[in-house]
Amino acid sequence: MDPASITQASATLNGKLRELPRAQSECTIYRVHRHLRNVNPKAYEPEVIAIGPYHHGSNNNEHLKMMEGHKLRYLQQLLAAKDPPDDVGRYVAALGGVEAEARRCYADLPETLTRAEFIQMLVLDGCFIVQLVRKFDRVGLRERNDPIFQMNWMINSLQRDLMLFENQLPFFVLCELYDLIEVPGQHSRFWYLLFNFFTSLYPGEGNTQKPIEVPRQVKHLLDFIHRSWLPPPQGSGGSSEVTIPSERLRFISSATRLKEAKVMFENRSKGKTLFDVRFEKGVMIMAPLTVEDRTESFLRNLIAYEQYFEHNQNNFVTDYVKFLDCIIDSSTDVAILSRQGIIDNWLGDEHKVAEMVNRLGDSVAGPGRSFVYAKMFEDVHKHCRKRRNRWMANLRRNHFNSPWAVISVLVGLVLLLLTATQTLFTILQVV
Structure with missing residues (x-):
């Protein structure tokens, strides 16, 4: 290879190395990869609400736009509930301080999403989630004509959508907003509100974990659900006691x-x-395992x-x-x-x-x-x-696998019994 080609190839590779995106070790929120999504795409797609950047603003998501108005209304109620009324700038400033950290949580942020748009999304989506779980727990916080709590199907769909793999905000963002809305540092209370909201979504009993003291140890709401639905502890006598490669x-x-x-x-x-x-x-x-309309999506997203x-x-x-x-x-x-x-x-x-x-x-x-x-x-x-047990299994599979097979076996036994009886009488008559 001539020196000029070597120089050109080296320069090109060095340029690509400098442009290489950061390692994804800090990422906690991904898109579901194609092979997994293709098995059942709808299991990973929101039905009523987009949370985070992956499902925002797409022309294919017209059915999600209705909830954007509800997000604004919930934010307005939060601000008006304070005495004196709160300033949205306080929420924007708080999340502006963690905006860079929140961005690093996403593996595939749209390039067109500006810093202002990203912070606005965090405030609207995060305040909606915090206010939703507060209202779910305390009837007194609900407005008289709040459509979300007037339609039973809406809560069911929100429970499903808020745990989806791609539909997430960093958990520390939710905690920052909860500190502004409620008493700062009371994350055990927030943990209770979330568990109370999602409890009917779980298809079976779990071994609930106590609240984690450091919010940044929890990645997002799906991670929260995973942590709140644990198997029996090691050494408790359950199936997880002994493992085999x-x-x-x-x-x-x-x-x-x-x-x-x-x-x-x-x-x-x-x-x-x-x-x-x-x-x-x-x-x-x-x-017991409960299987209902949301169970497949619930399990698929936890598997993902x-x-x-x-x-x-x-x-x-x-x-x-x-x-x-x-x-x-x-x-x-x-x-x-x-x-x-x-x-x-x-x-x-x-x-x-x-x-x-x-x-x-x-x-x-x-x-x-x-x-x-x-x-x-x-x-x-x-x-x-x-x-x-092996003999019984073979017998049932080969001879008792249908009503007709059972009848034929019984008929055969009756015929055998009659033949044996006839033979016995013949012998007795000769004797």
Whole structure:
């Protein structure tokens, strides 16, 4: 290569290196990657409200513009409620001080978003969230004709939208605004208000964590929900006590197959989290799971969060969904679990529940180095390998897999009994 080409190539590469964006280690709010989004795009898209920059201002989001007026109205109510009335400049100044830090939280900010527009968005979106959860808790704060609290579906949609992976503000922004609106430093109270607002969205019981003293340890509302819906602590006797590396992991069969192998299912509804699945003396003990219209979106966004922050080694939602995918293959499996009160099916159609569960794991990275249900899976396999259980499973699968098969076996037994009886009488007559 001639010296001129070497010089030109070196200069070009050095220029690109200087223009290289900062490392994304500080980023906490991403867009869902294409492979995951394509499985079910609607699960990651807001229905009624855009929070943060990713869904603001798009021509495809006409249905979200109605809430922009409600954001302004909530801000106006906040300012007017103070005596004397508050100045919005105080909120703008407070968030202006953390604007640079907030920007660094986003992995894909639109280049056209100016500093003033970004701060305005933080103030409007953040004040709306803080005022919404305050009103949800205290009826006295609600205006007489507030449409958000006059329509039940609106709260349900807001609960769903405010936890979406892409629809987030940095948590410290919310805490800054809460300090201006309420008493500064009372973040345990804010934690309670948020948990109270989202509690009906959780499809099962969790092991609620106490408020975190340092707000910047919480990334955003989806991280808050993840932290507030924990599995049993290590060493509590639950399924997370012992883990087995994923390369040695063997998945278990569906509920139908397990039932054939004399595995029983039991609903443990009180005092245990959704993730505390146990296998004791041939009985799989599970807490109830509610499946409704928002459940798929709720689980998908938590899975997406765990996919982006997998280094936390706290992928209990992904692991639980993989466990569900193992035991649910068809509507028959859903029916077995529903009869035991383990699945509370608000969708009505058992096939829809099975289809939802089977697709939740699509384009999701498999279990990591430690799968929390691995030890329980091994115990199930040991139970199914017992000769008597294996024989019963084969018998049921091959000879009792339909009403007609049962009838044919019974007819065969009756004929065998009649033949034996006739032979016995013949022998007696000869004797």
